Every structure is written in C-alpha cells, then in structure tokens.
Amino acid sequence: MVEADFSVALDAADRAREADSPHSPVVRFGMDSPLRLDAGIDLAPFQIAYQTYGTLNAERSNAVLVCHALTGDQHVANLHPVTQKAGWWETMVGPGRPIDTQRYFVICPNVVGGCMGATGPASTNPATGMPWGLDFPVITIRDMVRAQAMLLDHLGIASLFSIAGGSMGGMQVLQWCASYPRRVFSALPIATSTRHSAQNIAFHEVGRQAVMADPEWRQGRYFAEGSNPRRGLAVARMGAHITYLSDAALHRKFGRRFQDRDNPTFSFDADFQVESYLRHQGISFVERFDANSYLYLTRAMDYFDLAADCGGVLAQAFKDTPTRFCVISFTSDWLFPTSDSRAIVHALNAGGARVSFAEIVTDKGHDAFLLEEPELFAIVRGFLEGAAKARGLSPARA
Amino acid sequence: MTMLTRLKQDLTMADAARTHGGARVDLVVVAEMVAPGAKVLDVGCGDGELLRLLAETRGVDGRGIELSREGVNECVAKGLAVIQGDADTDLSDYPDDAFDYVILSQTLQATRHPRVVLEHMLRIGRHAVVSFPNFGHWGIRLQLLLGGHMPRTDNLPYAWWDSPNIHFCTIKDFRQLCHVVGAKMEKAVAFNPWGRALRLNAPWWFWNLLGEQAVFLLSRRE
Numbered sequence: 001m002v003e004a005d006f007s008v009a010l011d012a013a014d015r016a017r018e019a020d021s022p023h024s025p026v027v028r029f030g031m032d033s034p035l036r037l038d039a040g041i042d043l044a045p046f047q048i049a050y051q052t053y054g055t056l057n058a059e060r061s062n063a064v065l066v067c068h069a070l071t072g073d074q075h076v077a078n079l080h081p082v083t084q085k086a087g088w089w090e091t092m093v094g095p096g097r098p099i100d101t102q103r104y105f106v107i108c109p110n111v112v113g114g115c116m117g118a119t120g121p122a123s124t125n126p127a128t129g130m131p132w133g134l135d136f137p138v139i140t141i142r143d144m145v146r147a148q149a150m151l152l153d154h155l156g157i158a159s160l161f162s163i164a165g166g167s168m169g170g171m172q173v174l175q176w177c178a179s180y181p182r183r184v185f186s187a188l189p190i191a192t193s194t195r196h197s198a199q200n201i202a203f204h205e206v207g208r209q210a211v212m213a214d215p216e217w218r219q220g221r222y223f224a225e226g227s228n229p230r231r232g233l234a235v236a237r238m239g240a241h242i243t244y245l246s247d248a249a250l251h252r253k254f255g256r257r258f259q260d261r262d263n264p265t266f267s268f269d270a271d272f273q274v275e276s277y278l279r280h281q282g283i284s285f286v287e288r289f290d291a292n293s294y295l296y297l298t299r300a301m302d303y304f305d306l307a308a309d310c311g312g313v314l315a316q317a318f319k320d321t322p323t324r325f326c327v328i329s330f331t332s333d334w335l336f337p338t339s340d341s342r343a344i345v346h347a348l349n350a351g352g353a354r355v356s357f358a359e360i361v362t363d364k365g366h367d368a369f370l371l372e373e374p375e376l377f378a379i380v381r382g383f384l385e386g387a388a389k390a391r392g393l394s395p396a397r398a
Numbered sequence: 399m400t401m402l403t404r405l406k407q408d409l410t411m412a413d414a415a416r417t418h419g420g421a422r423v424d425l426v427v428v429a430e431m432v433a434p435g436a437k438v439l440d441v442g443c444g445d446g447e448l449l450r451l452l453a454e455t456r457g458v459d460g461r462g463i464e465l466s467r468e469g470v471n472e473c474v475a476k477g478l479a480v481i482q483g484d485a486d487t488d489l490s491d492y493p494d495d496a497f498d499y500v501i502l503s504q505t506l507q508a509t510r511h512p513r514v515v516l517e518h519m520l521r522i523g524r525h526a527v528v529s530f531p532n533f534g535h536w537g538i539r540l541q542l543l544l545g546g547h548m549p550r551t552d553n554l555p556y557a558w559w560d561s562p563n564i565h566f567c568t569i570k571d572f573r574q575l576c577h578v579v580g581a582k583m584e585k586a587v588a589f590n591p592w593g594r595a596l597r598l599n600a601p602w603w604f605w606n607l608l609g610e611q612a613v614f615l616l617s618r619r620e
C-alpha cells in the first residue's frame with residue numbers, strides 16, 4: 001500500500017447525529033435570543049452542548065469554565081462517546097486532580113462552530129433541513145465566548161471562580177477576561193497568545209487547502225452528496241500535529257526507527273514509525289471531526305487579535321482587571337512560544353493585574369499542556385488553591 | 399510587645415508551619431517597614447519567603463519577580479503571584495505608581511545597574527525598601543586588610559569567581575546613591591551579625607563599621 005488508508009468506521013450520518021443530538025446536555029436558544037456574531041449576523045436558533053463535573057455550591061461561587069482547543073470538545077473528563085477514549089484533560093480535571101471536581105463545579109461547552117453538539121457547519125440549517133456547510137457564518141473567538149456567556153446566564157452562573165484552557169482554549173480565556181472581567185475571578189491561559197501569528201495562520205491555511213483540495217469535499221456539501229473529504233482532513237491533521245510536537249519529542253519517540261520491518265521497502269509505504277504515527281493521527285481524527293468545522297475553527301483562531309479590539313494597545317484589554325491570572329508556557333512550544341505568553345504578562349502588568357507567570361521546561365512542544373507534566377499540575381493546583389482561599393471557597397470534600 | 403518582637407514571633411510560627419529553619423531577621427525588618435494592607439512588589443523574591451511573611455503578618459497584596467525558573471514555579475505553586483523576570487530589564491514594563499512599596503531584598507548587589515533599578519523602584523512604587531549586606535562591616539574590612547582575599551561570610555558564602563554578587567556597596571555608598579537618585583531616606587536600620595538592631599542614634603560611621611546588614615525605607619523626593 002502506497003497511499004494511506006483513511007477509511008473510517010463511522011459514517012457521515014453518525015457524525016451528523018452527534019452535531020444535532022449529541023451525547024451531552026444541550027441548551028437551545030430560540031429565535032428570541034440570537035447569538036450576535038462579529039460577522040454582523042444574528043445566529044438563531046442555535047444550541048450549545050456541554051458537560052459538567054462536580055456540584056455547584058449553594059453560593060454558586062465554585063464554577064470553573066474549561067475551554068477546549070481547536071480539535072477538542074466538551075468531553076474533558078469522561079469517556080468520549082464517539083472514540084470511546086478517555087477525556088482529553090483527565091489528568092487535569094477530576095476528583096483530586098488540580099481542577100478538583102470534589103471542590104469545583106466544572107463546565108465545558110462545545111464551541112460554536114464545533115461539531116459535537118454546538119451549532120456549527122455540520123448542524124442542520126433549519127432553513128433548508130440540510131447541514132449548514134459553507135452557508136454557516138464565519139465565527140470568531142469572541143462569538144464563542146459570547147455564546148458561552150449566554151450558556152452561563154442560562155445555568156444561573158453570574159461569576160466564574162476560574163476559567164482555564166490551552167491553545168485556542170487559552171484564547172477564549174483571554175477573550176473572557178477582556179469581555180467580561182467582572183465575571184471572572186481567576187484565569188489560567190495556557191500555551192496561548194493574544195493573537196495568532198503569521199506562521200500559525202500559514203499553517204492553518206495549508207490545512208484548509210488540504211481539505212478543500214480533496215475532491216470529496218464538494219465545496220463543503222459533502223454531507224448532501226454522500227461523500228467525505230477524509231483524505232484532505234487527515235492530511236490537514238497530520239501537518240498540524242507536527243506543529244504540536246517538537247523536534248526533540250519526535251526524535252525521542254520515533255527517531256529514524258522503521259515500522260514493523262528491518263529494512264526500507266524502497267517504496268512510499270510508511271517505512272518509518274513517525275510516518276505510521278502521523279497516518280494513525282490522521283485516521284483517528286477523521287473519525288470524530290467534521291472537515292468544515294475544521295475550516296471554521298482554524299479561521300476563528302486566525303482572526304483572533306485581542307489588541308486590535310483595543311486600538312492596538314493590548315494593556316487596554318486588561319485595564320484595571322480584577323481577575324487573578326496565571327499564565328503558563330512551555331519551553332519547547334514553538335507554535336505558541338514563551339514570548340507570546342510574555343506579551344500577555346507584560347500587558348497584564350501594565351494594566352495593574354495580579355499575574356503569575358511560569359514557564360515549564362519540557363521537550364513535548366505545544367501538546368505539553370495536554371500531557372503528564374507534574375510541574376504544570378503543581379502550578380495549576382497551587383494557583384487555584386490560592387484563589388480559592390481569596391474567594392473564601394471551602395476545602396474539598398473528603 | 400514591640401512590633402519587631404511580634405513580627406519575629408509571627409515569623410517563627412510561620413517557619414514552624416512550613417518546617418523551615420531559622421528566622422530571617424532582615425526579612426522581619428523589611429516587613430516591619432511595610433504598612434499593613436499595602437500593595438507590594440518584591441523584586442528578586444526567591445522562593446517567596448518574604449511575600450509569604452508579608453501576606454501572613456501584614457495582609458499585603460503582594461506580587462513578585464524572580465529570575466530563576468525554579469523559584470518562580472515554586473512560588474506560583476504556593477499560590478503567590480510571581481512572574482519570571484529580571485530586575486535589570488523588566489521593571490520598565492510596570493507603570494508609574496503601580497505599587498505602594500517596591501522591595502529589593504538582598505538583591506541590589508546582584509543587579510547589573512543598581513542605579514537604574516533603584517530609579518525604577520521609586521517610579522513604580524511610592525516607597526522603596528532596600529536591604530543589602532554592608533560591605534563596610536569591620537569583619538569584611540579585616541578579611542581584605544589582613545587576609546588579603548575577597549571576603550566570605552555566612553551571608554556571602556561565594557568564591558569571587560562564582561558569585562552572583564557583582565555590585566557590593568557599603569552603607570555609606572548606598573546613602574550616596576540615594577542622594578544621586580534623589581531619594582528621601584525615611585527610615586534606616588542596621589543590625590549586627592546576631593540580628594540585633596544597632597542603636598538608633600548612632601552616627602553613620604558607626605553603622606557602617608558595625609552593621610552587617612542594612613535596610614532602608616526610601617521615598618521619592620517630590
């Protein structure tokens with residue numbers, strides 16, 4: 001076999017079902033409460049699927065919003081209904097974990113534009129009865145956050161004890177702090193930036209073009225035409241996945257080792273372990289993610305520039321913020337490098353914010369925020385404990 | 399009970415709770431100079447001992463800057479608001495009058511540009527508190543005079559070739575710097591190697607000779 005086999009077990013209908021009627025609680029907003037999009041369009045009706053963990057206390061003061069990254073979803077700490085794999089942040093969120101669900105009430109919504117139960121291009125367009133596809137309006141990080149605020153209003157949570165997220169999740173964290181400073185007591189923007197860099201936009205464009213170059217994409221109408229651009233999406237994922245790692249991590253994990261063979265085959269088969277690994281990443285991604293959703297969410301990240309909303313002065317976004325911040329970066333993250341985090345810290349200091357900043361030494365690259373990093377856990381735990389003390393939250397139930 | 403003894407007692411209790419050894423007298427004296435409830439920036443905060451002491455005994459809203467990554471991560475894990483940064487380069491990021499006090503505890507002698515650092519401190523904070531080892535202490539003078547080698551003490555244990563301390567000064571020297579940058583000396587304390595404060599009405603030359611460490615509370619001359 002020369003070409004990678006990207007066929008998947010799940011058919012398009014299964015994934016479409018997850019977009020409209022997911023395995024999660026859903027809040028549906030009707031025509032009377034539209035989502036005002038930055039694109040100048042009112043999205044209505046729309047829905048948000050979310051997961052919760054732990055118990056909201058009587059004072060409603062222990063809620064923690066977890067924001068997922070580009071290819072994540074609301075299944076933070078439970079078995080994923082599609083892939084049957086563990087939640088994407090089970091090491092961080094759960095009983096006795098740094099974001100301790102015995103103490104905090106954790107909410108994680110699927111972002112608008114996603115494909116796991118929040119309205120997005122895979123959802124059914126009520127006007128046509130068909131999936132939205134490219135008729136779905138382009139959304140921004142601020143739109144995602146606005147929708148999350150509507151969800152919290154619906155759940156009766158006026159103020160968050162904390163908000164945490166990495167990468168695109170970190171962008172939402174920062175946007176929350178800029179849009180609703182009085183609603184956020186503490187914030188953990190991890191491995192993120194206040195704006196997407198030219199290099200990152202470039203990587204995203206390659207991914208989008210890979211999807212669009214797949215003949216099965218059919219101008220985004222693949223659901224209606226019974227096709228699925230799985231090759232394009234898998235290639236996009238393979239390319240992106242490289243950016244989430246580091247040279248050192250790839251070398252440590254795979255080196256130049258061969259996959260199930262002792263000698264090169266003198267073909268374009270996946271001779272190397274690293275090739276086999278990337279193909280696997282591509283296949284498993286296609287199984288659970290919608291290609292159009294990938295286009296929309298990467299676009300939302302590209303458009304993110306917090307300073308641009310404040311006349312180019314980032315410090316203005318956080319002026320007199322009451323929120324306590326803990327900014328975290330990783331030494332080998334070249335997608336959202338420490339210099340991006342320093343820019344956040346600089347702006348927060350200039351705005352007089354209470355900010356902590358830690359850079360963690362690791363060779364695991366951008367993905368480190370999702371992985372087993374004891375120092376990350378110690379810092380998040382310590383930061384939240386300090387904030388809980390300041391907020392007067394009672395200690396965890398035994 | 400004087401403020402100082404109460405603080406010392408608090409410190410001892412705090413230490414016992416953390417199973418740390420030995421009360422740091424210089425930290426107690428620094429803490430004594432900070433008004434309760436103030437907003438404080440500790441430049442070169444190390445493992446956060448002073449920030450912790452200030453929070454526990456003075457109820458301050460404390461922030462820290464620390465050069466070493468290990469120090470920062472330890473502080474943040476303790477719940478302290480600390481960022482990784484360099485006193486020589488990162489103080490310029492802070493706006494004017496951002497803090498009530500900016501503290502430089504046992505760090506002045508390790509900065510590259512002590513004058514610039516002090517000027518920034520007086521710009522960022524309404525007050526500056528500086529503690530430093532007095533290089534004019536008689537023990538140090540004797541080591542140089544009779545021993546003919548760079549002095550080493552319990553507080554300054556490094557050999558000259560691997561010492562982080564590159565700008566030593568005496569109490570007399572520091573007073574001169576205060577004059578140069580236009581700082582007003584509001585309070586000063588010098589103490590001997592046993593942590594006992596020297597007589598308040600002693601002349602400066604006496605402090606310069608017998609004080610092993612000094613703590614100055616400064617403010618901007620308006």
